[in-house]
Amino acid sequence: MKPAYEHVTTDVGCSIRVYHRKLHRIPFERHHHPYYELTLTMNSRGMRYIGDSISDYGDNDLVLVPPDMPHTWASNKSIDAGSPQEAIVVWFSGDWAMRLADCCPEYEPLRRLLRRGACGLAFTPESALAVRQRIPALLSQSARERLSAVLEVLYELAKVAIADAIPLASPQSFNQRPAGKPSGYEPERINRVLSVVDARFAERLTLGDLAEAAMLSERTLNRYFVQHLGESAGRYLSRIRIGHACRMLINTSWPISTVASKSGFPNVANFNRQFRAFKSKTPNEYRKAFAGKQQPVENSLSLETRAPSLDTRR
Structure with a gap:
């Protein structure tokens, strides 16, 4: 069962993409793309598939997925049935992050984050709550403010939270x-x-x-x-x-x-x-x-809509 290819795009003049996903349920749509992905999932409980890792997940699930690692979340129920399940998804390039660490010693910890994140990482609930507090900045209409918020989140995860993060997939997944x-x-x-x-x-x-x-x-x-x-x-x-x-x-x-x-x-x-x-x-x-999992194709750009996605090209 091959994962679908997700075609991630960024707006002109932007170096990251932030997506605010809202669904009544999160379908099983196993896919991959060439970007690092930091995803905070809220008001949702189900199964998380990262490479060859299958785990239960709950509210405030914070995970870093490396490039080209097949992944998906799957949930049929919201924790609060009256509200949608939500995910704040940040896509960024590893090359971009490494170049930033090369030219700005203040961001040297990003190297450690990318190195440890090669198999995917699940962060602690405390880290997830810290990221949740930054959601207004992450979803700002200002591209510069979104970038600043993402840099702060990645820096804090690299400096503080990575020591307690749990590796997910096998290194050769x-x-x-x-x-x-x-x-x-x-x-x-x-x-x-x-x-x-x-x-x-x-x-x-x-x-x-x-x-x-x-x-x-x-x-x-x-x-x-x-x-x-x-x-x-x-x-x-x-x-x-x-x-x-x-x-x-x-x-x-x-x-x-x-x-x-x-x-x-x-x-x-x-x-x-x-x-x-x-x-x-x-x-x-x-x-x-x-066994028997299906992969629906979803097409949909902005903070509220998904990038042209889950392209059937391999």
């Missing part, structure tokens, strides 16, 4: 990052390890193997991973494997034992245990969550 070409934001030795994991995740890999590839001790390697990716090398490897398993569960009808083996889990019981630990679902439950 849906093969959005080509194998053997990890992100350039990590140090060279980390890149070396990521390449090994990309190429050999289905094999028996130990922490010692990864440390040898990086020419570091196991302790130092783990410290580097926690510093630059926000998790240990072992957990990263497990998330890579679970991510590949998720793709196979969605895109094939292979037996669970085959999916486990091809994902680097020769023991099915261990695979089921780790899968549930990461996804809060069994592999069978996860497969069923994607």
Whole structure:
């Protein structure tokens, strides 16, 4: 089930786009686009699909989605039945943010936000409430005021909230990052390890193997991973494997034992245990969550209307 391509546009003279979405329900419309997306969802409760991550969400759900990561929210009920479900959506270019960090040292923390956000991030309710207080500025009719508000939000998330943010999808979710070409934001030795994991995740890999590839001790390697990716090398490897398993569960009808083996889990019981630990679902439950989903095409520009969207082009 391929995600639809969403054609995001910005107005002339604008470097970001802010969209205020209001719906009686949020339909399942899995899609992707080449921009970072910061979304605050309000008065809504349902399921959130970010790459290979499926999670329950509730009111004041604040998430950062990286470029080209398939994603959607799906909800049939508003928390307050008398009001619509709402989402404040901010689209911005990673290149633009990185150039800003390059030329303005005051915005250096944006690098950290983009690096940690490579798998998608779910922020704390406190961070969501802080963003909610800025909604009037985010929806200002002045493009300059909207930009200023977005910069303040991103800066605060990078400086304060990112430490408590929860990674969502596996780093290789849906093969959005080509194998053997990890992100350039990590140090060279980390890149070396990521390449090994990309190429050999289905094999028996130990922490010692990864440390040898990086020419570091196991302790130092783990410290580097926690510093630059926000998790240990072992957990990263497990998330890579679970991510590949998720793709196979969605895109094939292979037996669970085959999916486990091809994902680097020769023991099915261990695979089921780790899968549930990461996804809060069994592999069978996860497969069923994607089965039969439809992707309606929505066309609609301004703060109140969506950009020409969910184009069927791939």
